[in-house]
Amino acid sequence: MTKNANVEDLDHVVVRFSGDSGDGMQLAGNIFSTISATVGNDICTFPDYPADIRAPQGSLTGVSGFQVHIGAGKVFTPGDKCDVLVAMNPAALKTQYKFCKPTGAIIIDTDCFNEVDLKKAEFQTLNAIEEMGIKNDVIAAPITQMVKDCLADSGMDNKAILKCRNMFALGLVCWLFNRDLTVAANMLKEKFVKKPGLAESNIKVIQAGYDYGHNTHSSVSHTYTIETKEKKGKGIFMDINGNKATAYGMIAAAEKAGLKLYLGSYPITPATDVLHELAKHKSLGVTTVQCEDEIAGCASAVGASFAGALGCTSTSGPGICLKSEAMNLAVILELPLVVLDVQRGGPATGLPTKSEQTDLLQCLFGRNGESPMPVIAAISPTDCFDAAYSACKMALEHMTPVVLMTDAFIANGSAAWKLPNLEEYPAINPPYVTSEMKGNWAPYQRNPETGVRYWATPGTEGFCHILGGLEKDNKTGAISTNPENHDLMTHLRQDKIDKIPVPDVEVLGDKDDAELLIVGFGGTFGHLHASMDEMRAAGKKVALAHFKFVNPLPKNTASVLKKYKKVVVAEQNLGQFAGWLRMKVDNFAPYQFNEVKGQPFAVSDLVKAFTEIYNK
Amino acid sequence: MSEYTAKDFKKGQPRWCPGCGDHFFLASLQKAMAEIGIAPYDTAVISGIGCSSRLPHYMATYGMNTIHGRAAAIATGCKIANPNLTVWQVSGDGDGLAIGGNHFIHTNRRNIDLNMILLNNRIYGLTKGQYSPTSPRGFVSKSSPYGTVEDPFRPAELCFGARGHFFARAVATDAPGTIEILKAAQAHKGASVCEILQNCIIFNNGTHESVHTPEGRAKNAIYLEHGKPMIFGENKEFGLVQEGFGLKVAKIGENGITEKDILVHDAHCEDNTLQLKLALMEGPDFPIALGVIRDVEAPTYNDAIEEQIKDVKSKKTYHNFQELLMTNDTWEVK
Numbered sequence: 001m002t003k004n005a006n007v008e009d010l011d012h013v014v015v016r017f018s019g020d021s022g023d024g025m026q027l028a029g030n031i032f033s034t035i036s037a038t039v040g041n042d043i044c045t046f047p048d049y050p051a052d053i054r055a056p057q058g059s060l061t062g063v064s065g066f067q068v069h070i071g072a073g074k075v076f077t078p079g080d081k082c083d084v085l086v087a088m089n090p091a092a093l094k095t096q097y098k099f100c101k102p103t104g105a106i107i108i109d110t111d112c113f114n115e116v117d118l119k120k121a122e123f124q125t126l127n128a129i130e131e132m133g134i135k136n137d138v139i140a141a142p143i144t145q146m147v148k149d150c151l152a153d154s155g156m157d158n159k160a161i162l163k164c165r166n167m168f169a170l171g172l173v174c175w176l177f178n179r180d181l182t183v184a185a186n187m188l189k190e191k192f193v194k195k196p197g198l199a200e201s202n203i204k205v206i207q208a209g210y211d212y213g214h215n216t217h218s219s220v221s222h223t224y225t226i227e228t229k230e231k232k233g234k235g236i237f238m239d240i241n242g243n244k245a246t247a248y249g250m251i252a253a254a255e256k257a258g259l260k261l262y263l264g265s266y267p268i269t270p271a272t273d274v275l276h277e278l279a280k281h282k283s284l285g286v287t288t289v290q291c292e293d294e295i296a297g298c299a300s301a302v303g304a305s306f307a308g309a310l311g312c313t314s315t316s317g318p319g320i321c322l323k324s325e326a327m328n329l330a331v332i333l334e335l336p337l338v339v340l341d342v343q344r345g346g347p348a349t350g351l352p353t354k355s356e357q358t359d360l361l362q363c364l365f366g367r368n369g370e371s372p373m374p375v376i377a378a379i380s381p382t383d384c385f386d387a388a389y390s391a392c393k394m395a396l397e398h399m400t401p402v403v404l405m406t407d408a409f410i411a412n413g414s415a416a417w418k419l420p421n422l423e424e425y426p427a428i429n430p431p432y433v434t435s436e437m438k439g440n441w442a443p444y445q446r447n448p449e450t451g452v453r454y455w456a457t458p459g460t461e462g463f464c465h466i467l468g469g470l471e472k473d474n475k476t477g478a479i480s481t482n483p484e485n486h487d488l489m490t491h492l493r494q495d496k497i498d499k500i501p502v503p504d505v506e507v508l509g510d511k512d513d514a515e516l517l518i519v520g521f522g523g524t525f526g527h528l529h530a531s532m533d534e535m536r537a538a539g540k541k542v543a544l545a546h547f548k549f550v551n552p553l554p555k556n557t558a559s560v561l562k563k564y565k566k567v568v569v570a571e572q573n574l575g576q577f578a579g580w581l582r583m584k585v586d587n588f589a590p591y592q593f594n595e596v597k598g599q600p601f602a603v604s605d606l607v608k609a610f611t612e613i614y615n616k
Numbered sequence: 617m618s619e620y621t622a623k624d625f626k627k628g629q630p631r632w633c634p635g636c637g638d639h640f641f642l643a644s645l646q647k648a649m650a651e652i653g654i655a656p657y658d659t660a661v662i663s664g665i666g667c668s669s670r671l672p673h674y675m676a677t678y679g680m681n682t683i684h685g686r687a688a689a690i691a692t693g694c695k696i697a698n699p700n701l702t703v704w705q706v707s708g709d710g711d712g713l714a715i716g717g718n719h720f721i722h723t724n725r726r727n728i729d730l731n732m733i734l735l736n737n738r739i740y741g742l743t744k745g746q747y748s749p750t751s752p753r754g755f756v757s758k759s760s761p762y763g764t765v766e767d768p769f770r771p772a773e774l775c776f777g778a779r780g781h782f783f784a785r786a787v788a789t790d791a792p793g794t795i796e797i798l799k800a801a802q803a804h805k806g807a808s809v810c811e812i813l814q815n816c817i818i819f820n821n822g823t824h825e826s827v828h829t830p831e832g833r834a835k836n837a838i839y840l841e842h843g844k845p846m847i848f849g850e851n852k853e854f855g856l857v858q859e860g861f862g863l864k865v866a867k868i869g870e871n872g873i874t875e876k877d878i879l880v881h882d883a884h885c886e887d888n889t890l891q892l893k894l895a896l897m898e899g900p901d902f903p904i905a906l907g908v909i910r911d912v913e914a915p916t917y918n919d920a921i922e923e924q925i926k927d928v929k930s931k932k933t934y935h936n937f938q939e940l941l942m943t944n945d946t947w948e949v950k
Contacts, residue, residue, distance in 0.1 A: 038947040238944045252937045262697050282925045283932035292722035296689035303693030306680055329683050419941045458678035458701050461657045466672050468681035
């Protein structure tokens with residue numbers, strides 16, 4: 001492929017593909033990000049689905065978007081706004097234009113800007129560009145007609161032909177960024193392995209889109225490259241989203257521990273893909289049960305753990321409300337259990353497809369009685385793997401339910417992931433009873449160092465015992481209402497959690513002399529890191545302490561938080577993590593940045609707010 | 617011959633009220649388990665909350681006394697995770713049919729291989745005397761001082777409505793009858809519901825009065841046996857015959873009715889129509905049906921899932937995590 005004469009090299013670029021939900025924008029976006037990752041660029045993606053399953057075609061509520069941020073070096077977020085916006089119809093242009101930079105280029109399919117489509121998108125005039133006051137460069141291409149021409153001899157029907165429009169747009173974007181089409185061709189061959197004709201047609205259309213750009217130079221003066229500057233290290237990579245990485249982490253942990261993986265679940269957005277993913281892998285012995293409700297999902301996982309499996313349950317915030325009683329049972333039984341909360345907007349049904357961090361206090365405290373439970377919050381799509389692995393290891397080794405928190409943003413967002421080698425992951429050693437203990441064992445006898453009780457699973461001779469949700473004697477497990485015993489058991493359960501070792505929180509950036517420490521937890525890591533980078537690039541002294549282990553907190557938490565002149569805790573709720581830190585660290589009085597829009601933070605908003613605090 | 621005796625399944629001193637039906641049932645369960653002969657350590661007894669849910673505390677097996685209403689769901693996970701275990705789920709009428717009603721029907725529908733015991737005394741005992749979902753319409757209790765204005769569940773209807781394949785009934789004070797249905801429940805592969813009619817001496821004394829004693833049962837109950845004509849009465853003088861769409865009690869020897877005219881019980885019949893009619897019979901016009909009412913073979917969830925795992929394992933090319941990774945679109949950075 002020949003390169004254009006005027007080629008500008010960029011550090012990073014953000015492309016947003018948008019169109020009707022049937023237009024295949026997710027696929028186009030996925031292919032473009034994979035092509036870019038293959039040449040060594042870093043990628044970070046975010047799909048933005050409509051809430052409706054099948055909104056009327058061409059309507060404003062039916063627009064589906066896919067944003068990808070590509071960088072020569074590390075990229076941390078999918079980007080606030082895009083450099084290139086693909087809008088396949090008027091509704092996409094109308095709803096997505098707000099995500100386009102003033103300098104961004106817009107690609108539209110002019111064939112879809114006819115009277116009918118404009119009306120569906122509630123335009124008043126026949127010139128959408130003018131009506132919206134758009135001053136950006138617009139590549140207006142008759143995409144539909146060119147796709148029809150291109151596939152005229154394919155034997156495909158009109159409907160099937162129109163489904164290839166996304167590939168034309170992809171081809172055009174590939175030309176704009178001088179991307180090699182070989183990877184796209186291979187991906188399509190793989191995807192349509194059973195329909196080679198369809199793969200062929202799609203590949204032909206991508207090429208046509210590319211050639212159209214090349215031959216006409218469209219209406220842009222430059223094309224671009226993003227030369228990789230910072231290699232991600234050697235190895236084999238794949239593009240993975242957070243939900244898939246979470247499922248993989250559970251599979252990896254169960255295999256490492258030599259246990260059956262049991263998932264009891266009930267479909268709920270945005271966690272369902274974890275159930276989907278795990279349901280596929282029966283060849284690894286994974287057992288998934290789609291239960292009658294969230295309650296049974298969690299309760300059956302407790303039953304599975306009792307029987308000696310790794311019991312897991314997956315849900316989102318509203319499901320945690322229902323699971324809380326069985327989670328609490330696991331606390332008093334002291335059985336392993338991993339509860340995944342892929343957070344979405346609340347309260348109640350709230351914003352099912354959107355992202356927030358508003359479940360933290362629910363996960364920490366949302367149960368009756370003193371009910372301590374470890375909480376781990378994954379910080380990025382790829383970190384979901386490590387976080388899930390850690391959650392399973394912690395649950396199994398410390399005989400406790402563990403909440404693994406992610407959110408819609410990192411669950412659906414994806415990034416390039418270096419394939420892990422399971423041999424390099426730490427061993428998982430549940431505290432099983434040993435045959436020497438026979439005859440001299442009681443269910444609530446504990447390891448004196450860790451405070452963890454020993455695990456005897458049904459089917460093992462000599463260890464018959466009963467567990468229960470009633471308070472029990474601190475050794476025998478018999479029902480006990482003795483006041484001293486209850487006080488002791490309450491402390492023992494708390495101490496056990498407090499003693500779980502977690503890694504220190506790392507301070508990034510100007511760790512020695514920062515004027516401002518940014519603090520966050522979970523899925524906002526990318527945005528907070530990017531805002532720190534931007535402020536440091538502007539000459540400010542800024543550091544970031546981002547928490548993944550929320551309960552117990554790392555040992556160095558207080559010393560880190562107290563070390564800096566100013567601290568701001570930024571989170572997508574009204575201050576739940578800041579409140580938790582204040583509870584755990586005496587005299588900690590941070591600034592707060594709280595935003596609950598159901599959308600990822602915008603780095604520009606963060607930088608503005610942090611700079612104001614910095615300058616105070 | 618079993619190597620176990622009832623003593624091998626006994627533990628501790630039950631703390632139910634003297635005369636409570638739970639005492640009778642516990643003794644029968646322990647005897648039945650001894651006769652069945654499955655080791656205590658391969659047995660798990662899982663209950664919810666309520667008077668009867670204390671039962672696992674008195675069993676020398678593995679046990680779990682869990683949370684209100686969730687016993688069937690917890691037992692489901694336990695059985696699926698380790699299908700080699702024999703799992704008994706014990707609930708009262710409140711635990712099993714009110715707060716746990718959803719799990720009751722879905723466990724039956726899925727046909728998890730559990731022995732599901734429903735101890736039905738038609739009252740909430742542990743919370744000191746409120747009506748339950750099996751209390752009859754008009755029932756006066758602390759929470760219904762003027763009588764209830766709602767109809768009760770009839771457990772067999774729920775079980776059959778959920779496509780249950782096994783339903784049996786016994787009176788707690790009738791040890792042989794109870795042991796027999798418990799053994800049949802264990803022999804049945806799949807979800808087996810055993811409704812135990814039991815008395816609450818404190819809050820609902822006499823609720824199953826008509827069948828409480830051997831004399832009462834001789835008069836007011838019919839013991840069903842698969843393949844045997846459905847004859848009952850103190851002198852075996854009555855039988856069940858079909859009339860139109862329903863059942864009728866006929867006196868043998870009257871109106872030309874002979875033993876040959878009496879319906880023969882078919883617990884294995886796939887169609888549950890007549891089995892349901894048997895299960896819903898009540899006095900004074902009909903005897904109360906005891907014994908195994910329905911016992912039909914069907915694929916169990918836990919077997920099916922194991923088979924599916926075996927099948928998928930033989931078809932897929934990846935069998936560990938590292939192989940799974942390589943099924944994705946990957947690229948190499950050199």
